[in-house]
Amino acid sequence: MVRSYLPRSRRIAPALAAAVAAALLVAGCSSSGGEKAEDAKNDVSAGQADTPRMTVAMITHAAPGDTFWDTIRKGAEAAAAKDNVKLIYSSDPSGSNQANLVQNAIDQKVDGIAVTLAKPDAMKNVVAKAKAAGIPVVGFNGGVDDWKEQGLLEYFGQDEYVAGKAFGRKLNDAGVKHDICVIMEQGHVALEARCKGVKEGFEGKTDVLYVNGTDMPSVQSTITAKLQQDSSIDQVVTLGAPFALTAVKSIADAGSKAKLATFDLNKDLVGAIQDGDIEFAVDQQPYLQGYLSVDAIWLYKTNGNYSGGGEAPVLTGPAFVDKTNIDTIAKFAAKGTR
Structure with a gap:
């Protein structure tokens, strides 16, 4: 974990996250997004919150098939089950379509909205509309540099530039x-920040390679071609677990000796680290991001609580996972919570 060069407000944020998470172990079960409570319990075991039923909309920029978001949703569902919240989850990688989903939530008069700001300019106006309608909005996962400017109540996630420099x-x-550094969605602020951080923290040469993240065969062939064109490349950096697993194939196809490391984690990637195919991963704890985002709205609506005082983001990463700690992480990844 890299913290020493952060300003004071960001150094205290991880402690805030830990305090919030510890306070939330009052646990429970309920329905979430129309699914049975059993699908969302995730180790919470006490009773459901004895508070009025509320509805929270979670809108993300998830692309179809990206398993990273399954973990975020699982955390959100666990918090919803505990808090007697009806969770409405929706996603779209297009900024304009994501904004339309937020507008739909406003029209439904939900009690709160949790949103990612991967394309902050596309979200600015609709976030302002939600605030004008009296709906509290929290941010998570994407938008660490934009959430305060857009007036969000809180933010839960990783400072991607800081994580990149540590990488x-x-x-x-x-x-x-x-x-x-392989970027699977051009213009995505968090992904661009990761590669910018890598480039500035790294003393060698960094090339940014853009790929079409919605077409995995194309991702594989594009990385393969780049490695074949330049034999001096000795490291591949990917920005998501599914893309890392694809890059393993690219390295083999190219006959390259390059090593591979990635941002983000899933249970399939755990095995690749254990087998030595991938050196390490940066874990931003997506389960925690989903959980805290929903629970933050419940806490605000119920008690007027909000983390970070509206000034500091609550950081959930970066945490490095490699062969030294992968066996500990594996048992949580098997449950879909890491």
């Missing part, structure tokens, strides 16, 4: 000379 320094320690 770059880890490459220095490994003796890497030339990496490619």
Whole structure:
């Protein structure tokens, strides 16, 4: 974990996250998004909150088939089950379509909205409409540099630039000379910040490679072609677990000796780290992001509580996962919570 060079407000944020998470173990079960409570319990075991039923909309920029978001949704459903919340989950990778989903939530007069700001300019106006309608809005996962400007109540996630710099320094320690940073969605502020951080933290050469993240065969062939074109590349950096697993195939196809590391984690990636196919991953704890986002709205509506005082984001990462700690993480990943 890298914290020493953060301003004071950001250094205290992880402690805030831990305090909030500890306070939330009052647990329970309920229906969430129309699904049975059993699908959302995730180790919460006490009673459902004895508070009026409320509805929370969670809108993300998830692309179809990206399993990262299953973990976020699982955390959100667990919080909804505990808090007697009806969760309405929807997603779209298009900024304009995501804004339309927020507008739909406003029209439904939900009690709160949790939203990602991967494309902040596309979301600005509709977030303002939600606030004007008296609906509290919290941000998570994407938008750490924009949530305050847009007036969101709280933010839960990882500072992607900080995580990227830490990643770059880890490459220095490994003796890497030339990496490619693979971005699967051009213009996505969090992904761009990751690669910017890697480039600035790394002492060698970084090339940014854009791929079409909605077409995995194309991702594989594009990475393969880049490795075949430039044999000096000794490190591949991917920004999501499914893309890392695809890049394993690309490296083999290219006959390359490049190493591979990634941002984000899932249970399939755990095995790849254990087998040595992937060196390490940065875990931003998506389950925690989903859980805290829903629970934050419940806390605000119930008690007027909000984390960070409206000034500091609550950081959920970066945490590095490699062979030294993967066996501990594996048992949680098997449950879909890491």
